[in-house]
Amino acid sequence: MLFAFTFPAIDPVLIEIGPIVIRWYALAYIAGLLLGWQLMRRLARGTADQITEIDVDDFLVWATAGVILGGRIGYVLFYRPEYYIDNPMRIFAVWQGGMSFHGGFLGVIVAAILFTRKRNIPPLLFGDLMGCVAPLGLFFGRIANFINGELFGRISDAPWAVIFPRGGPDPRHPSQLYEAGLEGLVLFVVLMVISRSEIVRRRHGTRIGVFMVGYGLARSIVELYREPDAHLGFITGSMTMGQLLSIPMLLIGAALIVYANRKDRSTAEK
Numbered sequence: 445m446l447f448a449f450t451f452p453a454i455d456p457v458l459i460e461i462g463p464i465v466i467r468w469y470a471l472a473y474i475a476g477l478l479l480g481w482q483l484m485r486r487l488a489r490g491t492a493d494q495i496t497e498i499d500v501d502d503f504l505v506w507a508t509a510g511v512i513l514g515g516r517i518g519y520v521l522f523y524r525p526e527y528y529i530d531n532p533m534r535i536f537a538v539w540q541g542g543m544s545f546h547g548g549f550l551g552v553i554v555a556a557i558l559f560t561r562k563r564n565i566p567p568l569l570f571g572d573l574m575g576c577v578a579p580l581g582l583f584f585g586r587i588a589n590f591i592n593g594e595l596f597g598r599i600s601d602a603p604w605a606v607i608f609p610r611g612g613p614d615p616r617h618p619s620q621l622y623e624a625g626l627e628g629l630v631l632f633v634v635l636m637v638i639s640r641s642e643i644v645r646r647r648h649g650t651r652i653g654v655f656m657v658g659y660g661l662a663r664s665i666v667e668l669y670r671e672p673d674a675h676l677g678f679i680t681g682s683m684t685m686g687q688l689l690s691i692p693m694l695l696i697g698a699a700l701i702v703y704a705n706r707k708d709r710s711t712a713e714k
Contacts, residue, residue, distance in 0.1 A: 448615035449606045472588035476581025510555035511548045518547010546689040568648035575655030576635045583628025590620035597669045619670035626662035649704035656697025660690040
């Protein structure tokens with residue numbers, strides 16, 4: 445190793461005033477939700493009133509609940525079920541960390557299904573708008589992971605490798621930044637570009653499908669550089685839990701794209 449970055453001394457707590465503690469991680473969730481809400485309001489204006497800005501405003505509470513409940517339940521079930529069976533009260537200690545993106549995504553999907561049924565909104569169109577804004581939350585969440593010095597990568601001799609305080613003396617891939625770039629910035633740009641196409645906007649389900657496929661691919665690639673969870677290791681062979689959970693996303697996302705394309709063609713032929 446010729447060179448490595450030493451992890452900057454960043455306090456995971458941004459503000460602490462008496463009992464009030466604001467952490468970077470919580471701020472990342474707030475930023476992702478608020479920016480996503482504003483962008484989704486803007487996208488709703490192009491749906492010919494099928495989705496109104498008021499609908500988006502009302503869904504913010506549903507989305508927040510879905511992210512938090514789904515993310516926590518997903519972490520408990522997917523990553524540490526045995527631990528929480530033995531320590532059930534710690535399930536509620538969200539401030540100690542432990543959230544799963546795949547669980548949070550499922551939580552928001554369930555919330556969206558219930559919400560669109562209640563409002564009589566086309567569910568796939570609503571899903572398209574959600575897919576467009578989801579990378580914003582992913583970007584801020586992964587930056588917060590880096591600030592916390594958690595979910596770091598495998599040992600590396602890359603010139604940009606970082607020595608993390610909790611990762612031992614060896615430099616490691618800053619896999620959190622890889623994910624912020626791929627799952628966040630790159631996927632966001634892709635979705636914004638394809639959203640300019642009238643054909644894509646007409647094919648409801650395409651954009652949420654692209655998000656799911658894009659996230660599944662990005663997560664699976666970054667998992668090759670990310671250190672597996674110490675309590676899980678590799679699930680089978682060299683496959684990690686993140687890769688395993690991304691397979692259904694890839695398949696369902698691809699199926700949505702195919703379905704949207706076929707439905708549009710069959711409608712055009714009538």
